[in-house]
Structure formats: structure tokens, C-alpha cells
Amino acid sequence: MKITTWNINSVRLRLPHIEHLTKEIAPDIICLQEIKVITDLFPGEDLAALGYPHQAVAGMKGYNGVAILSRLPLTKSGTKDWCGKQDCRHIFATIDGGKAGPIEIHNFYIPAGGDEPDPEKNEKFAHKLQFLKEITKWTKDRRKKTANRVLVGDLNIAPLETDVWSHKQLLKVVSHTPVEVAGLNKLQAAGPWIDAVREIIPPEEQVFSWWSYRSKDWTINDRGRRLDHVWVSEPLQDKISEVQILRDARSWEKPSDHVPVTVTLNL
DNA sequence: ATGGTCGCTTGGCGA
Numbered sequence: 001m002k003i004t005t006w007n008i009n010s011v012r013l014r015l016p017h018i019e020h021l022t023k024e025i026a027p028d029i030i031c032l033q034e035i036k037v038i039t040d041l042f043p044g045e046d047l048a049a050l051g052y053p054h055q056a057v058a059g060m061k062g063y064n065g066v067a068i069l070s071r072l073p074l075t076k077s078g079t080k081d082w083c084g085k086q087d088c089r090h091i092f093a094t095i096d097g098g099k100a101g102p103i104e105i106h107n108f109y110i111p112a113g114g115d116e117p118d119p120e121k122n123e124k125f126a127h128k129l130q131f132l133k134e135i136t137k138w139t140k141d142r143r144k145k146t147a148n149r150v151l152v153g154d155l156n157i158a159p160l161e162t163d164v165w166s167h168k169q170l171l172k173v174v175s176h177t178p179v180e181v182a183g184l185n186k187l188q189a190a191g192p193w194i195d196a197v198r199e200i201i202p203p204e205e206q207v208f209s210w211w212s213y214r215s216k217d218w219t220i221n222d223r224g225r226r227l228d229h230v231w232v233s234e235p236l237q238d239k240i241s242e243v244q245i246l247r248d249a250r251s252w253e254k255p256s257d258h259v260p261v262t263v264t265l266n267l
Numbered sequence: 268a269t270g271g272t273c274g275c276t277t278g279g280c281g282a
Contacts, residue, residue, distance in 0.1 A: 009282085010274055034282085036275060062275045063282095112282055124281090156282095213272040213282085257273075257282080 001097070001265045002027040005107070005152035005228050007210075007258035011035040011067070015046055017252055022050050025244055025262050028071045029095065031107035033154045035065035042067065058088040066091040066107050066153075075102075082134050083127055090135075097148055100239070100267040104146040108135070108153035117177045125174060128156070132183040140190045149233040151193055154258065156227050157184045160198075162206045163226035175225055193231035196263040200243040210258045211250055218250055230263040239265045 004027035008014050011032060021027070030052065035042065039059040047055065052069035056077035059065040065088045068074065077093035089109040097103040111131055114124030142149070157180045161167035170176040188195065201207050208224025215223065232240065242264035249259040 013274075034274090063280085114281085215271075254273095 001029070001095075001103075001267055002262055003029045003031070003105070003150060003152065003230060003265070004260045004262040005031045005033075005154070005230055006260040007033040007109070007154040007228060007256060009034045009036070009256040009258070011065075012037055012041075012043055013254065014256060015043060017249065017256065018047065019050055020252065021246070021249070021260055024246060024248075025260065027260075027262055029105065030069040030260075031105065031152045032067045032069070033065075033107070033109040034063075035059050035067050036062060037065060056091050056093045058091045060086075060088045064088045064109055066109050068093050068105060068107055070095060072096060083130050089131075094146075097267050100236075101148055102146065103148040103150060103236075105150045105152070108151065108155065110154065110156045112156045113174045113180070115174060117172060117174050117179070128174075129179065129183060132180075132187055136183075136187045136190045139187060139193075143191060143233075147233065147235045149191075150236070151191070151231040152229065154227055155184065155229050157181060158225040158227055159184050160203055160226075162203060163208070165206070165208070165221070165223040165225070170225075175227060188231065191231065191233060194234065194237045194240075196230045196232050196240045197226075197243050197245075197261065199237070199240050207245060209245060209261050213257050228258055228261045230261060232263075232265070236265060239267055241266045 054070040056068045058079035074093040092106045111128040113128035116122040119126035209228040211218035211224040244262040246260045
């Protein structure tokens with residue numbers, strides 16, 4: 001089973017990119033963030049035609065929005081609000097994993113957090129930390145409910161030194177500050193969650209999934225960050241067989257600033 | 268140190 005996470009930054013603008021993804025990778029499940037469209041205008045029929053008739057969508061006008069697309073039927077799908085906001089940052093669904101049993105998939109778009117890494121001065125950063133805190137409590141409560149769980153998404157945090165182009169230069173840059181990394185580590189420990197990408201790609205090796213639009217040519221200095229993650233619960237750890245980071249997608253015409261991250265599970 | 272580019276939609280916000 002192939003599961004892809006991708007911050008698409010407008011699903012309507014990038015339908016051809018999703019088609020391209022299906023040809024290159026052929027995921028069974030695609031988890032999208034920043035669809036930037038209300039649920040009523042989500043291009044569900046076009047995506048069904050690409051082979052993903054089973055969909056769970058939580059969209060709002062202009063900002064955020066998450067979706068799960070699947071070749072296989074979804075059960076018990078839904079969305080959940082955090083921090084008292086209805087801002088479409090979490091969608092979940094259960095998929096039949098065959099003899100492995102049901103698999104619960106959670107797709108998150110964690111707040112980016114603004115520019116100033118001080119929760120006293122910047123309410124967006126405070127929101128990001130609060131979001132982490134709330135889902136950490138939630139994941140503790142969920143851990144006994146379903147054995148097979150997957151958490152994916154644009155978590156907007158690059159935890160390891162090798163998850164950014166320069167650890168030293170990004171220590172005060174939102175996405176790599178010690179307080180965020182500590183928060184993400186707490187969340188991971190609370191699952192507990194296995195970082196599937198780092199099970200395959202050694203932690204010593206740099207790997208990125210996002211490169212800023214604000215650079216003339218993203219390939220020149222390769223100043224990226226690994227903001228997009230695929231985590232699995234312990235029963236799925238020994239089923240992780242492959243990771244694909246589709247760097248090429250950053251060079252497609254009118255690209256998203258994120259590329260698809262795919263994990264294959266041998267169920 | 269600052270500004271750089273996108274996508275939502277048309278003024279300005281969020282990333």
C-alpha cells in the first residue's frame with residue numbers, strides 16, 4: 001500500500017500535477033493539504049476519474065483545507081477542529097488493510113506559525129504550539145483504539161539537523177526552532193509514532209520536501225526543509241518497505257512549493 | 268538586514 005502526502009497549494013490549479021503523480025508513483029492513497037477551496041467546489045469527479053473515487057474532504061474558502069483520496073473504500077471518515085477554530089487542518093479515514101486489519105489515517109496541516117518565533121509577540125506561533133499540545137494529548141488518548149495508525153501531513157516543522165539546509169542558520173527561523181522541535185518530539189513520543197521516512201533514509205543524510213518560492217532557482221543552493229512527514233504506529237514499523245521523495249515535482253510547470261512524499265507499506 | 272514569490276481573489280493576507 002502506497003501512501004502519499006502532499007501540500008498541493010491549490011488543488012484546482014494543480015490537477016495536472018496530481019495526474020502526473022499518479023503516473024510516476026501510483027499511490028493507493030493521496031493525502032493533500034492546502035487544497036484552498038470550499039468542499040462544494042472540490043474537483044472530486046476529476047480526481048475520481050484519475051482512479052480515486054473514495055474521498056474525504058474538509059475545505060474552506062481561500063485558506064488551508066485537507067483531503068484524503070483513495071483507490072480503496074474509506075470508512076468512518078471525518079474532520080476534527082483544533083484550538084477552537086474551524087479551519088480545516090485535520091481529516092481522517094479508515095481503510096481496510098486486508099489481513100493486516102483496518103488502518104486509521106490522519107492527515108494534518110499544522111499551522112505554519114508566522115515569522116516571529118515568540119508566542120508572546122506572535123499569535124500565529126502561539127497557535128502552532130497550542131495545536132501541537134492539543135494533538136499530543138489527543139494522540140495519547142487514541143493509541144489503544146486502533147493498532148494500525150498512520151499520521152501524515154505538512155507538519156511545518158523540520159526536526160533533525162539534516163532536515164534543513166543549515167541547522168545553524170535556521171535555529172531562530174520558524175519551522176526549526178528548539179521549542180517547535182521539542183513539541184514535535186513530544187507528539188511523536190506520545191503516539192508513539194515511527195518516522196517512516198527516517199526508517200529508510202538514514203538521519204545523517206539530508207532530505208527535504210519543501211523549497212521556498214522566494215528564490216530565483218531552488219536548485220542552485222538547494223535551500224530546502226523537510227516539513228512533510230509520514231509516521232506510522234509500531235505494528236506497521238516492520239512493514240515499511242520504500243520511501244519516495246519526488247524532488248522532480250518541484251520543477252514541474254507552476255509547481256507547489258512542496259513535493260510529494262510517499263511511503264510503501266508491505267501489508 | 269531586507270526582500271524575494273506564490274494563490275487565494277482584487278486588497279491584502281497567509282505561507
